[in-house]
Amino acid sequence: MEKMEKKKKRKAAVMGEHKVYGTPDSDQPPSSTCCSGCGSVLHCTAPEVAGYLPSEKFKVLLDRDRLGSSVCQRCFLLVHHQRALAVEMSKEEYRDVVRGIRSRQALVLLIVDLLDLPDSVVPDLGDLVGGNKRVVVLGNKVDLLPRDADNYLQRIKRQLSRYCGDAGVGGGAGDSAAADVHLISAKTGYGIENLISSLQRSWRYKGDVYLVGAANAGKSTLFNTLLDSDYCKSKGTDAIHKATISPWPGTTLNLLKFPIINPTPYRLFRRKERLEKDSRQTEGDMSPEELRRLQTFSKQGYLVGRIGRTFRVDPTPKRDEVQFDADSLAYGEYGAEEETAAESAPVKDVEFSHNELKDAHWLFDTPGIMKENDVLSLLTDSEVKMVVPRQAIVPRTFVLKPGMVLFLGALGRIDYLQGEKSCWFSVVASNQLPVHITALDKADAIYQKHAGNVLLGVPSGGEERMKSFPPLVSQDITLKGLGYLQATADIKMSSAGWVAVTAMEGQEVVLRAYTPGGSGLSLRSPPLLPHIVTLKGERVRKSSAYKPKKSPGLLLDSHPSAGQGAKSIPAKKKKKKKTTTQKKA
Template identity: 25%
Template sequence: MTEDEPLVNDEDLYCIGCGAKIQTTDRDAPGYTPESALKKGMENNELYCQRCFRLRHYNEIVPVGLTDDDFLKLLSQIRDADALIVYVMDIFDFNGSVIPGLHRFVGNNPVLLVGNKEDILPKSLRRSKLKDWLRQRANEAGIHPIDVALVSAKTNQSVDSLLVQIDKYRKNRDVYIVGVTNVGKSTLINQIIRQNTGKADLITTSRFPGTTLDRIEIPLDDDHFLVDTPGIIHAEQMAHYLNGNDLKIVTPQKSIKPKVYQLNEGQTLFFGGVARFDYENGPKNGFTVYAENNLYIHRTKLENADSLYEAQLGKLLSPPSTEEDIEAFPKLVRHELKTAKKSDLVIEGLGWVTVPEGVVVAGWAPEGVAVILRDAMI
């Protein structure tokens, strides 16, 4: 090989971080790696594309030219596979975790539903009740899982139990891990790899959507594979409207500490500038908030809420915090709800407010982010 001859030619090489095919010619396309870095990566047997290298070492996201259709085409390979489908969802953002039309990709393959970020839930929340609720919501979305598991990929909680379930249900087949971006799918894969190989953080993970660019195959012990598929980009996620620093403030990071607010009719709670809760009608009551512990919650009168939001977005009511993010942030949409029994008003991706029976409330969330009412979990 001469000095001018490219290192990538007949032999296909793939980034071990995101799965993209390595190439050295197009800086803006997936898999780009400078030839100097490629040579070093091959020598060290740790080959990362430039995008993953920057993401791992500098937490710097580099956009690439893949569309939603590209992701869906990659995911459609599942239809022709004989495999167990492990469907990873964010417990705090079920609607944002739904892959539209997943049943078309699954075919006749069984689905094991995995609710991630279980460690953040209060201990008082009954896990069996949560599993039943996740199964019901999945059924509404056209998915009928053979079982439901709860894990924390970040802390490795219950991953052992999940592996036992996977082994039970896969029956000498491949295993496909699917999920939308930002639900912790690649983090879960990393925990599985760590337990099986001892290598840490092999797959690129970040708070940014769209990290895994192509399927990544991890060998199992019977000539089959565990396959990490690309994360489908779901536009209706709170994560898509905030930068990385603001997302840390909004997305629960540790076990939630409930906060109780005694509210009179006509009072409002602001969750930074990203959401809002109005107590429209009813006697004085206690409302319990389950959200990120560091998220600023501001109480005010309902009659002042609109003008306060307009004047204080990005200031008192933050996040969003930067001028650019404030300009791009969607308008808040109102969802009025009346409770027939004790219920949780859920703002997907943020948390929930436990509401007493027989009152009228309204939840406000960015346009496209779901606000739903469910039976109280606690």
């Protein structure tokens, strides 16, 4: 009996069904306080509505006037258990929140996911935020892309600018360049100091600033990074809770904000001094915490930047985040009114005074714009975590002859139908997403047998899972090769990544590509990383695969006067083992 119960729990976890702890109370009116993690109004009415807290916890916090420092149950599960709790909120409701910008004087920071170009460029941005807004385009997640050739960052920036111009961002349709474009990594800090300097020089303190972009583009990560930087008032780090971030699209449900620091001439001068000092620092000058941060991020991304604080307040205990123990809210374990020592202990909150905020301008994090035909909407929690890249992407290259097939999990399939010679297929996707090569006459049987199982990996859950999963829908593609060192196009599979196709110059290649229900399948030309095939390692004997090869991480100087010089990330020193002679001595 116990085994059966455990099996049911495992199955529920695979299918994305999560237990909601505690009990709702439909008679209790909603509060006027928002969740500090996602921005939803806190209530205890219904678990499927955004902002839900169990009534046992909600009422206690309401009586103690501590709702302001709490997070909803959904945010708690996302952060501490990496589980997404489904909420009832339509795509149009997300867009309605963003439309509130239209009547305001504001600067719009458009966050674009470089791993999902051009689909992550919001096509109707002018309709959402108003046509009179100045827009700065931020190409995020550049740290995950490998360096395929010299000056690859300038090439990506030009391509991003062109896509934004075609979408009418920063100019009319077909415009060759958006108003202002930056490449950044909200996670590793690359490009953030330059972005802050640019905003303080150009926008200064004219009005509020809004982070806008497609779901899962990294807005909340950037919000948290800027909260700990010179862009936020110095007390903000202690006074404002960080946004909830997760790989699931649609995590932020309403507006989150922090006050922007006024860039006075004195503050700009002090900041410039700090940046110049930081750019001259060597490994020996860095603090142990800074070294650990750089070493950690160098394992997760190719580009790493340094972010510092010029102005700091006196160290004070951070405001306690009011959380709940999910297990303690299960039936019968504890009484609803039982207090813990942590809850009853006084909390020293850091708060802004009225004078500090009366003339303040704010940076707002907005809900993500949900994309159409996105493959992530078809996946469960565990599957999303396998598909969305969280580490530096190591390209995997395979050489295929006509009559061979490449599977990207069970989310994508490319059949090489016709061509004179072999072609190279370079997969740019999460390193956890399996790639399988087979013959054309065996491909259908392999999909029927292994879709939902270990070989193809995603989706997972066996035959039961595949019953509700859309069948693969095909699209025929004809390409002409540009040479064995340059890809001719990317076959893009929505948020799951893409496959760059490289063929001999002048060779015509006929392919057939598949995705579930045809979702997110498109052809990108020119390719984002045209020389990706050059990053392959040696050929694996008796195989169509090449050994994957990862480039070393680089620390790029943040200060403009430093010339964006690249330095190798200092390697972690390993302790030498003592020899037998040393031990005896």
